[in-house]
Amino acid sequence: xxxxxxxxxxxxxxxxxxxxxxxxxxxxxxxxxxxxxxxxxxxxxxxxxxxxxxxxxxxxxxxxxxxxxxxxxxxxxxxxxxxxxxxxxxxxxxxxxxxxxxxxxxxxxxxxxxxxxxxxxxxxxxxxxxxxxxxxxxxxxxxxxxxxxxxxxxxxxxxxxxxxxxxxxxxxxxxxxxxxxxxxxxxxxxxxxxxxxxxxxxxxxxxxxxxxxxxxxxxxxxxxxxxxxxxxxxxxxxxxxxxxxxxxxxxxxxxxxxxxxxxxxxxxxxxxxxxxxxxxxxxxxxxxxxxxxxxxxxxxxxxxxxxxxxxxxxxxxxxxxxxxxxxxxxxxxx
Amino acid sequence: xxxxxxxxxxxxxxxxxxxxxxxxxxxxxxxxxxxxxxxxxxxxxxxxxxxxxxxxxxxxxxxxxxxxxxxxxxxxxxxxxxxxxxxxxxxxxxxxxxxxxxxxxxxxxxxxxxxxxxxxxxxxxxxxxxxxxxxxxxxxxxxxxxxxxxxxxxxxxxxxxxxxxxxxxxxxxxxxxxxxxxxxxxxxxxxxxxxxxxxxxxxxxxxxxxxxxxxxxxxxxxxxxxxxxxxxxxxxxxxxxxxxxxxxxxxxxxxxxxxxxxxxxxxxxxxxxxxxxxxxxxxxxxxxxxxxxxxxxxxxxxxxxxxxxxx
Amino acid sequence: xxxxxxxxxxxxxxxxxxxxxxxxxxxxxxxxxxxxxxxxxxxxxxxxxxxxxxxxxxxxxxxxxxxxxxxxxxxxxxxxxxxxxxxxxxxxxxxxxxxxxxxxxxxxxxxxxxxxxxxxxxxxxxxxxxxxxxxxxxxxxxxxxxxxxxxxxxxxxxxxxxxxxxxxxxxxxxxxxxxxxxxxxxxxxxxxxxxxxxxxxxxxxxxxxxxxxxxxxxxxxxxxxxxxxxxxxxxxxxxxxxxxxxxxxxxxxxxxxxxxxxxxxxxxxxxxxxxxxxxxxxxxxxxxxxxxxxxxxxxxxxxxxxxxxxxxxxxxxxxxx
Numbered sequence: 001x002x003x004x005x006x007x008x009x010x011x012x013x014x015x016x017x018x019x020x021x022x023x024x025x026x027x028x029x030x031x032x033x034x035x036x037x038x039x040x041x042x043x044x045x046x047x048x049x050x051x052x053x054x055x056x057x058x059x060x061x062x063x064x065x066x067x068x069x070x071x072x073x074x075x076x077x078x079x080x081x082x083x084x085x086x087x088x089x090x091x092x093x094x095x096x097x098x099x100x101x102x103x104x105x106x107x108x109x110x111x112x113x114x115x116x117x118x119x120x121x122x123x124x125x126x127x128x129x130x131x132x133x134x135x136x137x138x139x140x141x142x143x144x145x146x147x148x149x150x151x152x153x154x155x156x157x158x159x160x161x162x163x164x165x166x167x168x169x170x171x172x173x174x175x176x177x178x179x180x181x182x183x184x185x186x187x188x189x190x191x192x193x194x195x196x197x198x199x200x201x202x203x204x205x206x207x208x209x210x211x212x213x214x215x216x217x218x219x220x221x222x223x224x225x226x227x228x229x230x231x232x233x234x235x236x237x238x239x240x241x242x243x244x245x246x247x248x249x250x251x252x253x254x255x256x257x258x259x260x261x262x263x264x265x266x267x268x269x270x271x272x273x274x275x276x277x278x279x280x281x282x283x284x285x286x287x288x289x290x291x292x293x294x295x296x297x298x299x300x301x302x303x304x305x306x307x308x309x310x311x312x313x314x315x316x317x318x319x320x321x322x323x324x325x326x327x328x329x330x331x332x333x334x
Numbered sequence: 335x336x337x338x339x340x341x342x343x344x345x346x347x348x349x350x351x352x353x354x355x356x357x358x359x360x361x362x363x364x365x366x367x368x369x370x371x372x373x374x375x376x377x378x379x380x381x382x383x384x385x386x387x388x389x390x391x392x393x394x395x396x397x398x399x400x401x402x403x404x405x406x407x408x409x410x411x412x413x414x415x416x417x418x419x420x421x422x423x424x425x426x427x428x429x430x431x432x433x434x435x436x437x438x439x440x441x442x443x444x445x446x447x448x449x450x451x452x453x454x455x456x457x458x459x460x461x462x463x464x465x466x467x468x469x470x471x472x473x474x475x476x477x478x479x480x481x482x483x484x485x486x487x488x489x490x491x492x493x494x495x496x497x498x499x500x501x502x503x504x505x506x507x508x509x510x511x512x513x514x515x516x517x518x519x520x521x522x523x524x525x526x527x528x529x530x531x532x533x534x535x536x537x538x539x540x541x542x543x544x545x546x547x548x549x550x551x552x553x554x555x556x557x558x559x560x561x562x563x564x565x566x567x568x569x570x571x572x573x574x575x576x577x578x579x580x581x582x583x584x585x586x587x588x589x590x591x592x593x594x595x596x597x598x599x600x601x602x603x604x605x606x607x608x609x610x611x612x613x614x615x616x617x618x619x620x621x622x623x624x625x626x627x628x629x630x631x632x633x634x635x636x637x638x639x640x641x642x643x644x645x
Numbered sequence: 646x647x648x649x650x651x652x653x654x655x656x657x658x659x660x661x662x663x664x665x666x667x668x669x670x671x672x673x674x675x676x677x678x679x680x681x682x683x684x685x686x687x688x689x690x691x692x693x694x695x696x697x698x699x700x701x702x703x704x705x706x707x708x709x710x711x712x713x714x715x716x717x718x719x720x721x722x723x724x725x726x727x728x729x730x731x732x733x734x735x736x737x738x739x740x741x742x743x744x745x746x747x748x749x750x751x752x753x754x755x756x757x758x759x760x761x762x763x764x765x766x767x768x769x770x771x772x773x774x775x776x777x778x779x780x781x782x783x784x785x786x787x788x789x790x791x792x793x794x795x796x797x798x799x800x801x802x803x804x805x806x807x808x809x810x811x812x813x814x815x816x817x818x819x820x821x822x823x824x825x826x827x828x829x830x831x832x833x834x835x836x837x838x839x840x841x842x843x844x845x846x847x848x849x850x851x852x853x854x855x856x857x858x859x860x861x862x863x864x865x866x867x868x869x870x871x872x873x874x875x876x877x878x879x880x881x882x883x884x885x886x887x888x889x890x891x892x893x894x895x896x897x898x899x900x901x902x903x904x905x906x907x908x909x910x911x912x913x914x915x916x917x918x919x920x921x922x923x924x925x926x927x928x929x930x931x932x933x934x935x936x937x938x939x940x941x942x943x944x945x946x947x948x949x950x951x952x953x954x955x956x957x958x959x960x961x962x963x964x965x966x
Contacts, residue, residue: 052420058419061419064415065415137947140891141891141943145939146936146940148939151936155930155933160502161503163433164458250437252434252437255434256498257497258407260403277761298412299412308399308402312402312772312775316771316772320768523925525925525928526928536918539681543923564872
């Protein structure tokens with residue numbers, strides 16, 4: 001697997017293989033062109049062919065639909081930047097939603113329930129981080145195990161049924177609109193802001209990139225690799241929890257399997273956004289664009305009334321094409 | 335490399351336009367969208383066919399949407415949201431989560447788009463009518479008939495659907511409640527096979543090791559029933575163990591005729607889709623439609639299988 | 646003795662599960678049930694052998710489930726026509742091989758990350774399978790074909806025999822031929838292998854093509870056993886095969902591991918689902934149990950490495966020249 005692979009290479013080989021440019025670290029849109037072209041292309045096509053696509057109402061609609069993917073993709077970006085992966089976010093999202101839903105049904109106050117949901121996510125993420133950083137688990141296997149465990153617990157807690165009907169105070173998270181923009185979009189924006197700050201204005205960010213570049217080099221240069229990994233997975237779990245809270249508020253019900261598949265959408269968003277699995281490169285700006293591309297694709301195809309089997313094929317072609325173009329541009333530059 | 339890139343881009347363009355050519359917008363007729371649970375199970379395909387035929391008959395334009403991740407509630411809500419943006423005239427909705435779908439229906443209500451609820455009841459929001467096939471009733475009917483066939487005595491295994499899905503809960507409740515009436519019947523195991531044939535075959539093979547002497551298997555759909563039939567066949571126990579399914583799809587009907595499957599229940603998926611669209615058109619024309627249309631379900635077994643085989 | 650025990654954690658875990666299940670369920674340790682477990686694991690083993698090779702080269706193949714669906718659906722429609730089963734079989738291998746070849750080219754020539762190349766391939770092939778089948782299911786194959794999945798040879802179910810043949814062939818291929826050595830070399834250090842004169846791109850393309858062919862074979866076994874083909878099959882296969890490989894001790898870093906471990910990995914996973922069915926574990930708990938056991942299996946291995954002094958993985962691997 002490309003992630004973690006640089007572990008057994010000398011620094012020279014790492015450089016020969018992945019060619020990190022000095023600017024890569026500084027720019028949040030380090031490798032945007034491919035995905036940006038794809039984005040513009042999709043908007044142009046849908047603008048012509050899909051009714052109502054270019055309306056203000058749809059802009060609000062699609063940004064609302066994409067906000068949860070954007071939130072979890074930001075966590076996934078950090079994880080992939082360290083050369084890891086987090087397969088558990090979909091299940092953790094479901095579990096956090098289930099915990100929040102159960103507490104709300106049990107009559108606990110809204111802030112407490114939300115806090116519990118976020119904590120659930122954090123704990124799951126921290127367990128992943130602990131296994132990966134202290135016990136040298138492969139990220140894939142640790143988070144794969146967590147995927148099963150979190151999904152199972154979510155099903156057991158809810159007894160396999162979805163928990164419906166929350167108070168208006170809780171529903172406000174997913175439903176309210178502030179200055180013409182839905183609250184989930186604001187939340188995604190705020191998460192972006194905070195992660196942007198930590199990634200590019202603090203030493204934490206530099207450490208994340210360094211750990212992804214080469215764990216050995218990072219360790220030799222005195223970076224607390226374990227702590228960086230632990231925090232990255234905890235953040236990813238926390239954001240999955242946040243996504244879960246927002247999603248169940250938007251759906252007004254906590255379904256124990258609602259998050260299934262989010263992990264792959266998030267991975268696709270990150271990778272389309274130009275953060276490679278080899279770690280050490282990429283940026284969160286690209287991931288937001290990646291999440292936007294995926295959401296716009298699904299929305300546009302729905303607006304055109306394309307039926308599900310065709311949607312599968314078209315999305316697969318589009319994602320692959322976007323990445324192929326991206327890689328080609330990248331190869332040509334270097 | 336430049337040339338390769340150009341070719342690649344050109345290919346993308348062509349592909350997209352070919353794909354988009356499928357969906358041409360028309361002007362006048364009613365635009366109806368049917369939102370299904372998935373397009374994986376023959377049940378929904380039949381329903382889609384019924385809906386298409388009704389649309390053709392009434393001159394309406396129909397598009398069928400379904401979640402890419404089968405039975406995903408969020409994607410169904412998204413499909414409603416997108417249909418509102420498209421300003422369709424009516425939505426025919428088969429919710430995969432009776433409760434989770436409510437916010438979507440409320441949005442359609444707010445946008446003034448009528449919603450016709452089919453197959454699985456939505457537990458909130460305002461729907462113009464409910465074209466009902468109660469999964470609970472169908473499962474109850476089959477389990478009751480099976481229990482009678484067993485003479486009220488025996489050990490049975492229940493094969494459940496995808497954990498957490500609405501239909502799983504309804505079907506399971508119907509089966510369990512029917513069997514409760516017969517104290518002589520003992521449910522020795524109730525396991526999920528996720529509505530899938532392969533999974534049911536695997537689960538059944540394992541269960542047959544533990545319970546070689548069971549008398550019947552009650553599966554929550556035909557796919558699982560047919561998987562169980564294969565496992566039982568491989569164990570050489572065909573005929574000794576009764577198997578029931580639900581849906582009466584083409585394979586199941588054939589298996590009933592061959593004597594491998596004991597019974598199933600025709601939920602008239604085609605009819606459901608047809609009536610759903612018919613109701614939508616009638617409502618849009620300003621005609622009065624009933625609050626609830628009940629589609630009768632029929633047990634299918636050896637006695638009446640011939641009329642299904644002809645179809 | 647201590648070294649042996651600690652060095653074979655997978656064997657021990659499998660043994661522990663076997664012993665536990667023997668005590669917990671009276672029917673577990675019967676010839677019928679053991680044959681049943683072996684038959685159920687055959688498919689996973691065949692798929693995991695391909696996955697293991699991909700992972701040894703430092704790659705991955707997420708498309709196997711979808712390619713299996715497409716190849717078996719198309720094969721099924723050919724199997725229903727004509728008098729012979731061979732056109733259908735050929736079609737399956739042609740599609741599996743072509744998809745694998747395409748994966749290999751995208752990875753080795755276009756330089757796409759394996760995860761993405763095969764992920765995209767997965768979407769596309771699954772989509773085509775859905776479109777081609779139009780929601781129908783093809784069922785009821787000729788007995789000649791069904792023998793492959795449901796037949797017996799000298800009292801042993803056919804899938805077990807196929808699994809044994811495939812395993813032996815690939816064991817020899819990986820450990821006794823220069824091709825096998827090259828696969829490991831590519832995974833250890835692609836750049837160095839290339840510099841030493843090996844056409845690494847060809848090695849990678851070969852691995853993914855072989856993987857595609859194995860997927861096609863697994864697909865044929867699958868539909869022969871199930872007596873039906875539908876486009877939905879195999880959605881969980883990639884993760885199951887990856888889990889079998891990793892539990893079997895082949896790490897993502899590439900260059901290490903092998904299919905013997907994978908055989909045990911697949912055995913452990915199949916035992917678990919068999920055991921949960923036999924013990925009547927609630928449907929709701931099953932995924933949690935599976936996840937926990939995977940984590941515990943790897944945990945046991947890490948602990949044993951610490952005890953034998955092999956050290957954590959990161960420190961164990963020395964930088965290559």
